[in-house]
Amino acid sequence: MAKMKGATVVDIERCKGCRLCVVACPLNVLALTTKNVNQKGYNYAEAVKEDTCTGCSSCAIVCPDGCITVYRKKEE
Amino acid sequence: MAENEITLMKGNEAIAHAAIRCGCDGYFGYPITPQSEVLETLAEQKPWETTGMVVVQAESEVSSINMVYGGACTGKRVMTSSSSPGVSLMQEGISYLAGAELPALVVNVQRGGPGLGTIQPSQADYFQTVKGGGHGDYRLITLAPASVQEMADFVDLAFELAFRYRNPAMILSDGAIGQMMEKVVLPPFKPRRTEEQIAKECPWATIGRKGGRKPNIITSLELRSEEMEINNLRIQAKYREIEKKEIRFEEYKTDDAEYLIVAFGSAARIAKKVIAIAREQGIKVGLLRPITLWPFPSAKIAELGQRMKGILTLEINAGQMVEDVRLAVECKVPVQYFGRLGGIIPEPEEVVEVLKKMVK
Amino acid sequence: MTREEIIREENLVYKKPELLNDVPMHYCPGCSHGVVHKLISEVIAEMGLQEKSIGISPVGCAVFAYKYIDIDWQEAAHGRAPALATAVKRLLPDRLVFTYQGDGDLACIGTGETIHALNRGENITIIFINNAIYGMTGGQMAPTTLLGMKTVTCPYGRDPKLHGYPLKMTEIAATLEGTCYVTRQSVQNVASILKAKRAIRKAFEYSMQGKGSNLVEIVSTCNTNWKMTPEKANQWMEENMFPYYQLGDLKDNGNK
Numbered sequence: 001m002a003k004m005k006g007a008t009v010v011d012i013e014r015c016k017g018c019r020l021c022v023v024a025c026p027l028n029v030l031a032l033t034t035k036n037v038n039q040k041g042y043n044y045a046e047a048v049k050e051d052t053c054t055g056c057s058s059c060a061i062v063c064p065d066g067c068i069t070v071y072r073k074k075e076e
Numbered sequence: 077m078a079e080n081e082i083t084l085m086k087g088n089e090a091i092a093h094a095a096i097r098c099g100c101d102g103y104f105g106y107p108i109t110p111q112s113e114v115l116e117t118l119a120e121q122k123p124w125e126t127t128g129m130v131v132v133q134a135e136s137e138v139s140s141i142n143m144v145y146g147g148a149c150t151g152k153r154v155m156t157s158s159s160s161p162g163v164s165l166m167q168e169g170i171s172y173l174a175g176a177e178l179p180a181l182v183v184n185v186q187r188g189g190p191g192l193g194t195i196q197p198s199q200a201d202y203f204q205t206v207k208g209g210g211h212g213d214y215r216l217i218t219l220a221p222a223s224v225q226e227m228a229d230f231v232d233l234a235f236e237l238a239f240r241y242r243n244p245a246m247i248l249s250d251g252a253i254g255q256m257m258e259k260v261v262l263p264p265f266k267p268r269r270t271e272e273q274i275a276k277e278c279p280w281a282t283i284g285r286k287g288g289r290k291p292n293i294i295t296s297l298e299l300r301s302e303e304m305e306i307n308n309l310r311i312q313a314k315y316r317e318i319e320k321k322e323i324r325f326e327e328y329k330t331d332d333a334e335y336l337i338v339a340f341g342s343a344a345r346i347a348k349k350v351i352a353i354a355r356e357q358g359i360k361v362g363l364l365r366p367i368t369l370w371p372f373p374s375a376k377i378a379e380l381g382q383r384m385k386g387i388l389t390l391e392i393n394a395g396q397m398v399e400d401v402r403l404a405v406e407c408k409v410p411v412q413y414f415g416r417l418g419g420i421i422p423e424p425e426e427v428v429e430v431l432k433k434m435v436k
Numbered sequence: 437m438t439r440e441e442i443i444r445e446e447n448l449v450y451k452k453p454e455l456l457n458d459v460p461m462h463y464c465p466g467c468s469h470g471v472v473h474k475l476i477s478e479v480i481a482e483m484g485l486q487e488k489s490i491g492i493s494p495v496g497c498a499v500f501a502y503k504y505i506d507i508d509w510q511e512a513a514h515g516r517a518p519a520l521a522t523a524v525k526r527l528l529p530d531r532l533v534f535t536y537q538g539d540g541d542l543a544c545i546g547t548g549e550t551i552h553a554l555n556r557g558e559n560i561t562i563i564f565i566n567n568a569i570y571g572m573t574g575g576q577m578a579p580t581t582l583l584g585m586k587t588v589t590c591p592y593g594r595d596p597k598l599h600g601y602p603l604k605m606t607e608i609a610a611t612l613e614g615t616c617y618v619t620r621q622s623v624q625n626v627a628s629i630l631k632a633k634r635a636i637r638k639a640f641e642y643s644m645q646g647k648g649s650n651l652v653e654i655v656s657t658c659n660t661n662w663k664m665t666p667e668k669a670n671q672w673m674e675e676n677m678f679p680y681y682q683l684g685d686l687k688d689n690g691n692k
Contacts (some may be wrong), residue, residue: 009441011452018466018666024626042465050439057450058626065461066452073445073447075437102527116474130526135552139519142512142549146492146520149510152527172513282524284488284531293502295493295511 003075006055010045017042021059021068029053039073078263084260087253088220090260091157091183092117095129099268101152102130104143106162109186109195110251114157137162140181141169146353148178148244149294151274151281152290153235157183159251160201161192164209167192170244171210175296177311179238182216182233185245185254191207195418197251199341200393205248206400213316216243217322220340224258224301226367232263239277241318248369250344250392252421324367325376329355333362335431336380338401339390340366342421347390349424354431361431367391369397374404381405386434391415392425410434453477455486455506462500462648466666467580468656469498471623472536472565475633479507480532489532490524494516494541497571501536510690515546521560523685525643534561543579543605550605556649557614561639564605564651567658568674568677575661579603582680587661604678606653610686618687622655622678624670635685642690655681 008030015038021028021046029052032043047053047069055072081242087095093112095103105115115133123129130147134140137343140156147154158166163184184205188198200341201209207216217237219230227249234245274281298304327346329351330336339347344365354361364380366373381387389398398413405411414430416422453658455477461468480489486507493501495514502509512520516537525533542550542564550562569587570576576589580602594602610618617639621632630653639650653675659669 005437005442006449007439009443016465020466020666020670021488021498023667023670026602055447055449056440060450061629062471064463064465064467064474066456066470066474067450069452070450071442071444071447072449073437073442073580102523104523109540130523132522132526134522135518135548137520138516139552142516142519143523145512145516145523146510147523147527149520150490150524150527154523154527168513171515185653267530282490282510283528284490285506285508286487291502291506291508293509293511295502295509297511346609 004054004072005075006053006070006072008047008053008059009069012038012044014065014067015042015044016065017044018064020064021045024062026056026058027052027054030059045070048059053054079264080224080261082259083256083302084259085224086113086255086257087224087227087249088255089115089117090184090224090262092121092354093262094228094231095155096121096123096127097263097265098235099153099266100126100129100155100235101268102154102322103156104132104134104147105156106134106137106140106152106158108159108162109393110187110254111157111159111183113254113348114183129268137165138169141166144180144182145169145173145178148180149282151278151283153218153268155181155183157178157185159185159187160189160198162199163204167210169214171212171214173244174210174214174216176242176294178294179235179242180244181247182244183233183249184249185223186250190415195251195341196421197421198392199250199343200396200417201248202369202391202393202396205246206372214311215370217241217243217318218248219245220343220367221253222246222341222365224253224256224260227253228260228262230268237322241314247350248341250342296306319371319416320367323371323376325373326365327365328363330362330364330380333360334385335359335434336364336384336387337361337375337390338366338387338397339363340369340377340397343390343392346422346424346427350390350427350431351422357428359431359435371436372404374400377401377404378406381409384409388431388434389413390422392421393417395426442512451479455481457504457506459503461504463497464660466659466669468567468654468659469565471561471629472632472654473504475629475636476563479637480507480631481545482637483640485532488530490528491530492520492535494535496538498536498565499572500536515541515544516549517541518546518549518560518562520560522553522556525558525560529559532644534563534640534643536563537565538564538571539564539568539578539580539618541602543580551608552613554609554649554651555612555614559643559646559648561650561652562642563636564653565656566653566681567656568602569658569661571658571661583678592671603679606651606686609651614649615651615687616642616689617650619651619685620653620655620681622673622683624673638690647690648684655683
């Protein structure tokens with residue numbers, strides 16, 4: 001079976017750092033920043049293990065603020 | 077009923093027939109004496125089968141006025157009617173209508189209070205109506221009918237004014253006019269406006285953002301004080317315009333009058349009888365009947381006051397409009413009040429006695 | 437495969453719903469409202485009802501719902517949204533008319549309007565966010581606050597002797613002849629979110645088909661006033677709210 005490769009784009013300024021996406025990701029792709037904050041002062045979500053992302057969209061579905069865009073491509 | 081046919085009916089029935097005839101889209105009401113015939117007549121007439129007018133018996137006056145609010149948001153001609161205690165319950169909704177600048181009609185067929193009070197006629201809701209019974213700075217365009225004919229005629233007029241200024245309008249009637257039967261010529265039929273007409277005339281209406289237009293949002297909420305002050309100032313400017321353009325009154329035998337009665341609604345009818353008796357006894361007295369209670373005919377009263385020896389307000393309450401009359405003449409003329417309470421209608425003879433004492 | 441190769445329009449699988457406006461929502465981080473707003477936005481777009489929808493927002497945290505979903509909105513007085521919806525749907529029967537209300541708005545001050553609109557079988561949908569607390573005013577006891585649960589107006593826990601019992605409005609709604617579809621859902625994970633979306637879609641469809649009134653309760657969190665992290669709030673909800681507010685369809689007469 002072909003493997004799916006995914007990628008996430010986080011709207012950093014929209015993110016409130018609630019961490020629900022981090023919890024929802026089955027592959028621990030996402031984490032909250034520890035140092036960096038956005039304009040509102042929130043730590044925001046970022047992909048720390050993007051290689052493992054399959055583009056399942058769990059993170060984006062649970063995101064209450066619609067901050068995450070997900071792309072998915074079949075590995076050739 | 078044929079056009080221009082004279083019929084005999086109650087004031088409350090006239091309101092219902094006039095609503096159907098003036099293209100009203102929706103009535104939302106709750107039973108309360110002495111106005112229940114409005115809803116009863118509409119239910120009997122079944123306008124939903126003819127003009128398509130919606131009639132809903134709500135679960136409360138609170139719900140009625142909020143149905144009116146929802147309906148008014150869609151740019152439709154919507155109304156409710158009630159009597160004093162019910163209108164008290166509606167005050168929050170009326171304030172919201174004024175705050176969101178929505179056109180709607182509320183009819184108050186007043187009964188005596190305070191509290192559950194009596195089911196007999198009264199004019200004790202004058203303050204509530206013209207001073208703003210609900211919260212915040214707002215005004216209601218208020219028409220005070222003195223006959224069943226005016227009950228019929230003022231429905232369309234109230235809607236016209238409400239839509240012209242995007243403000244709720246009130247017909248402030250009372251149990252006497254609501255319940256009494258009189259001859260009336262009902263207004264001619266006017267079709268309900270089509271959706272296209274509404275979309276054109278009320279571009280603010282929340283009817284679905286057809287054609288991909290920007291969403292319409294109707295709210296009275298604005299948390300930013302600066303913006304809320306702007307909203308208030310805009311509404312106040314509108315009120316000043318209404319005060320300039322929409323004052324209505326009736327003058328009766330004022331040409332040679334030395335004394336003036338100021339009275340509205342049922343009390344004005346009694347005043348006419350008082351004037352007939354008083355004039356037989358040599359007292360030159362006339363009547364100024366405010367038809368709009370807000371905007372109030374202050375300038376007219378001030379003008380008439382200049383050539384009067386005294387002014388008497390005749391009210392079926394404990395003396396409410398008298399305050400506005402005194403303000404109008406800036407206390408340059410003696411202003412007295414006479415009225416009866418608890419649902420008792422003043423007798424012309426007792427009013428004549430008051431006039432006689434004024435003349436002495 | 438590089439990131440650039442994946443991030444291409446043709447590979448897009450999820451993005452913020454088009455009807456959800458770009459303006460940031462005022463809700464607290466992790467608030468359930470945002471998820472439900474997204475679902476409503478998605479369902480309206482999928483049903484092609486962008487130009488036929490009229491939403492009615494409550495008083496409470498969701499008062500500004502009108503800023504976030506790109507349709508016509510009316511903002512109601514506290515508790516009165518079902519009365520507004522009644523009039524709008526009666527006057528414009530071919531529109532999608534829905535209210536969006538919290539537990540204080542729907543189950544306390546607006547109990548009368550809610551029950552009577554549902555009982556009249558108005559062809560509307562009521563979306564009911566039940567997080568067992570007053571959010572906007574700062575965490576006071578709600579009609580749906582659980583027994584023993586602490587709020588700022590029952591700081592020692594809800595005591596039935598003092599405060600009565602948590603109200604199950606959805607169970608009441610299911611007994612009313614006028615209701616067509618009554619369901620209780622949640623949005624704490626992917627599976628529940630997808631289920632909740634199907635429920636909203638069904639309710640909107642029944643509303644448009646004129647099958648009666650529809651109530652979709654979403655058992656939700658208020659992590660701020662519950663004084664928990666969003667993650668902990670979801671767990672607390674599963675452990676404490678779900679046993680009392682059991683999930684699932686209570687009534688579905690849509691195909692009868």
